[in-house]
Amino acid sequence: MVLSGFAGFRFPAEVIMLAVRWYLPYGLPYLDLEELLAERGVEVDHVSIYRWVLRFTPLLIDAAQPCRHRVGDRWHVDETYVRVAGEWRYVYRAVDQHGQVIDVFVSSRRDAPAAKRFFTKAIKATGCAPAEVVTDKASTNPAVLDQLLPGAFHNTRKHANNSVENDHGRLKARLRPMRGLKQDQSARIIIAGHALIQNLRKGHYELGVDAPPPLRLEAAFAELASKI
Numbered sequence: 001m002v003l004s005g006f007a008g009f010r011f012p013a014e015v016i017m018l019a020v021r022w023y024l025p026y027g028l029p030y031l032d033l034e035e036l037l038a039e040r041g042v043e044v045d046h047v048s049i050y051r052w053v054l055r056f057t058p059l060l061i062d063a064a065q066p067c068r069h070r071v072g073d074r075w076h077v078d079e080t081y082v083r084v085a086g087e088w089r090y091v092y093r094a095v096d097q098h099g100q101v102i103d104v105f106v107s108s109r110r111d112a113p114a115a116k117r118f119f120t121k122a123i124k125a126t127g128c129a130p131a132e133v134v135t136d137k138a139s140t141n142p143a144v145l146d147q148l149l150p151g152a153f154h155n156t157r158k159h160a161n162n163s164v165e166n167d168h169g170r171l172k173a174r175l176r177p178m179r180g181l182k183q184d185q186s187a188r189i190i191i192a193g194h195a196l197i198q199n200l201r202k203g204h205y206e207l208g209v210d211a212p213p214p215l216r217l218e219a220a221f222a223e224l225a226s227k228i
Contacts, residue, residue, distance in 0.1 A: 005059050005228035013225045015042055019049045020056050021221045024193040025201075027177035054186060056228070057193040063227040064196060064220075065125075067206045072096030073131040075122075076164035077141075079110055080172065082191075084181045091171070091191060092118040095164045100204040101195040102126060106188045112140040119148050134160045170198060 006013040019033055028036075030046035037044055074097040079090045090110040094102035103122035107114040115138075123129060134155040135141045145154050174194050181187040199205060200220045201213075208220035 005056070006225075011042070011044060011048075013228075015044070016052050016056060017221045017225045019044070020053055020060070020193075021217055023049065023053050024057065024190070025174065025197040025217070027174060029177065053193070054189055057189050057196075059228045060221070060224050061192060061196050063224045064200075064205055064207060068199070069100065069204045069206070071100055071102050071126045071128050072098050073128070074134065075102060075130040075132070076134045076161050077118075078136060078161055078164045078168070080168040082106075082172075082175055082181060082187065084184055084187045089184070089187060090114065093164060093168065093171070093195075094118075094122055095167050096130075097163075098204070099163070099167075099202055101167070101198050104191050104195050106184065106191060108184075110138075110140075112144055115140050115144045116148065119144060123148070134164075136161060167198075170194075 004013070006016065009016060015037070019037065022028055022033055022036070023030070030049050033049050034044065034046040037049075075094045076096070077092070077094045079092050081088050081090050083089070084106075087108075090107045092105040092107065092114065094104075096102055103118070103125050105114070105118040105121055107117070129149055130152050132153045132155055133145055133149060134157075135145075137156045141156075142154060145152060171191065171194055175181070175190075181190065197217065200207060200217055203209065203216070205220065207223050208216040208218070211219035
């Protein structure tokens with residue numbers, strides 16, 4: 001008998017999924033979520049909500065993977081930065097020509113080894129090798145791309161990467177109310193979870209496809225809960 005991922009939790013899956021679904025896309029602190037749930041008759045401590053987010057976000061990402069659309073063949077790659085426990089971390093992100101977030105990677109350094117880890121992770125996660133990679137003119141990129149993606153065209157043309165640079169703003173808007181993340185682990189999970197939310201909203205998964213756009217997240221999370 002295969003146990004559900006929700007086995008052993010006092011609250012039902014619907015409540016846990018609601019809390020996680022509210023937390024990842026919206027600028028809501030855990031204390032605010034505690035109040036919102038209390039207004040709906042659910043008394044749960046904000047620390048429990050924090051634990052739910054860290055526990056179930058990776059499970060949601062894994063459950064969604066088989067339903068994901070194939071990523072495009074043009075990858076726009078760039079780094080932004082976030083503060084974790086008072087220190088800066090670099091967030092490598094890639095978006096394809098259709099606006100799908102391909103992958104994310106949080107690193108303490110912005111160098112060739114970090115870039116190589118990001119591209120290796122993205123290729124493995126998607127099972128795809130792009131025909132074109134658009135980046136800035138950072139000196140670390142050419143050698144990494146020559147090694148990992150020798151057949152791809154490396155585009156460093158000015159303004160060619162506006163799409164991913166603009167997309168960083170969606171992540172920054174979500175993280176801004178948090179006033180800095182506290183741990184590298186939570187940073188990785190929340191940033192990856194935000195990417196999942198973006199892709200679900202844009203219809204890059206075969207999840208929630210029959211629901212109207214405002215209800216797509218709710219429908220997708222209900223489908224994913226049954227897969228955990």
